[in-house]
Amino acid sequence: xxxxxxxxxxxxxxxxxxxxxxxxxxxxxxxRGSVGIAAPGVTYAQWTPDGATGVWASALAxxxxxxxxxxxxxxxxxxxxxxxxxxxxxxxxTRSLVAAMAASSSPxxxxxxxxAVGYYGPRGDDVITEASPAGADFLSRVCIRWEAEAERAxxxxxxxxxxxxxxxxxxxxxxxxxxLLPFRLGIGGxxxxxxxxxxxxxxxxxxxxxxxxxxxxxxxxxFNVTAPTPVSNAQFARxxxxxxxxxxxxxxxxxxxxxxxxxxxxxLLLSGQRAVPAKALSQGFQFxxxxxxxxxxxxxxxx
Numbered sequence: 182x183x184x185x186x187x188x189x190x191x192x193x194x195x196x197x198x199x200x201x202x203x204x205x206x207x208x209x210x211x212x213r214g215s216v217g218i219a220a221p222g223v224t225y226a227q228w229t230p231d232g233a234t235g236v237w238a239s240a241l242a243x244x245x246x247x248x249x250x251x252x253x254x255x256x257x258x259x260x261x262x263x264x265x266x267x268x269x270x271x272x273x274x275t276r277s278l279v280a281a282m283a284a285s286s287s288p289x290x291x292x293x294x295x296x297a298v299g300y301y302g303p304r305g306d307d308v309i310t311e312a313s314p315a316g317a318d319f320l321s322r323v324c325i326r327w328e329a330e331a332e333r334a335x336x337x338x339x340x341x342x343x344x345x346x347x348x349x350x351x352x353x354x355x356x357x358x359x360x361l362l363p364f365r366l367g368i369g370g371x372x373x374x375x376x377x378x379x380x381x382x383x384x385x386x387x388x389x390x391x392x393x394x395x396x397x398x399x400x401x402x403x404f405n406v407t408a409p410t411p412v413s414n415a416q417f418a419r420x421x422x423x424x425x426x427x428x429x430x431x432x433x434x435x436x437x438x439x440x441x442x443x444x445x446x447x448x449l450l451l452s453g454q455r456a457v458p459a460k461a462l463s464q465g466f467q468f469x470x471x472x473x474x475x476x477x478x479x480x481x482x483x484x
Contacts (some may be wrong), residue, residue, distance in 0.1 A: 183290045184395075185232070185241055187278060188250030189223075192354035193346075193387065194323040197248065198223055200388045201213055209240050211251075230274035237283035239482035241289070246395050249278050249294040249331065256356075259444045261317070268323045271295075275330035288339050294331035296343045296382050298407060300324035303452035305420045310459035311345070315355035320448050328403065340401040342350070342394045347380035347407035347456060349387050350478050364427045373435030373451045375415030381454040383470040383479070390458075393466050408411070409471045414453070417473065 184201050188194045188478060189210030200207050202222040211228040228237035230251055241247060251274035251433015253267050282288045301309050315321050328343045335341050349355045363369040383388075387406055394400040401449070422429030438446035458466070470476035 182206040182245040182430075183209070183243060185209045185211065185244045185247045185289075186250060187228070187248070187274060188252065189248075190214075191250060192351070193295075193349065194250045194474055195248070195354075196351070196384055197390050197391055201393065204392075209241065209244075211237065216350075228277070230270070230273055230277045232273040232397050234274040234277060234278075234280040238284060241281050241285055243287055244289045246291040246293060247282060247289045248277055248391070248396065249275055249292070251275075251296065254451060255320075255445070256359075257445070258442055259448070264319060267403075268326065271323060271327045272330055275327060279330060279334045280340065282334055287333075288336060290338060291340055291342070292331065292334045293342045293344065293391060293394055294328070294334075296324050296331075296345045296347050296403065296457045297330050298347045298405060298454045299448070300328070300403075301454045301456065303377075303447075304454045306455060307381075309405070309454045309456040311405055312459075317449065319444070336475070340398075343399055343403040344383045344391065344394075344406045345381055345403050345456070346387065346407070347411070347454075349384055350381055350476060350480060351384035352483065353384075360421070361425070363433075364422060364425050364429065364430070367428055368431040369418060369422060369425075370429050370431040371415040371418045371432065372433050372438060373414070375413060375418065375432065377451055377453040377455050378411050378455040379414050379417050379471060380405070380411040381417070381476070382406055383396055383468075383476040386468050386470055389462060389469065390466060393461070397464065402465060404460050405456045406461075407456045407458055408468060408473070408476070409462060410473065411453075411455050411457065412473055414450075420473045420477055423474065424481045 226240040253270040299320030
């Protein structure tokens, strides 16, 4: 299989590239920067995700799957300019890939495009499945436009999957490493009230679910890429404390987070979604780490 991964040098893209390479697939990573030296089984192609196609589109020739993980990080204070970059980086990259596939004489059978559980907006205690409606905040609006661009790739011979990903847990990157220091110092705990739900997924399950969507012919449309057991932030803090053998007793006030991080605090830390992977479970996908305690134990055992 030939797999094209846009955003393949990021945290998730690196993990997925390694897994596909280990499966003996040919992996082509589209990179905005210099291509550098490729690992065995991986080649790089430089691209410009500006909403149009270009000479880089030749890399998509006879591809079996195109995977879109491109997008600027959300982990910074959200100024108006940064919010625009966050949205443009996702929408324009997706638009470029769809244009390249439309111009191809042999479009790929599968287009897997990133999205996020932020699609649903802050939802309190409501259980959220893929059938739940979109929210109306900034992240919701970004995800709506992001997925709409991806859906333009739907053809009779191309199915499209949208990965509504939650908090991906790994020791090597993502959201988990920055949270560890307060716990190491014995001052970790919940954020704000701690009642907000954090839909999480172990990195291995994220990779395996993406591979499953590629290999499953009837997998199409949005999938919540989250473990079956979302937890509140307070529960997450307690589980993390147990995994690190540290207390989880010192809360971080919501006001302090809002003053420090602005709108980002509300969008990423102080609100959430009780999202469950209803479609993946109903279609037979099995999670290796369905419960948070065992997922964290595995991560901290793998040193």
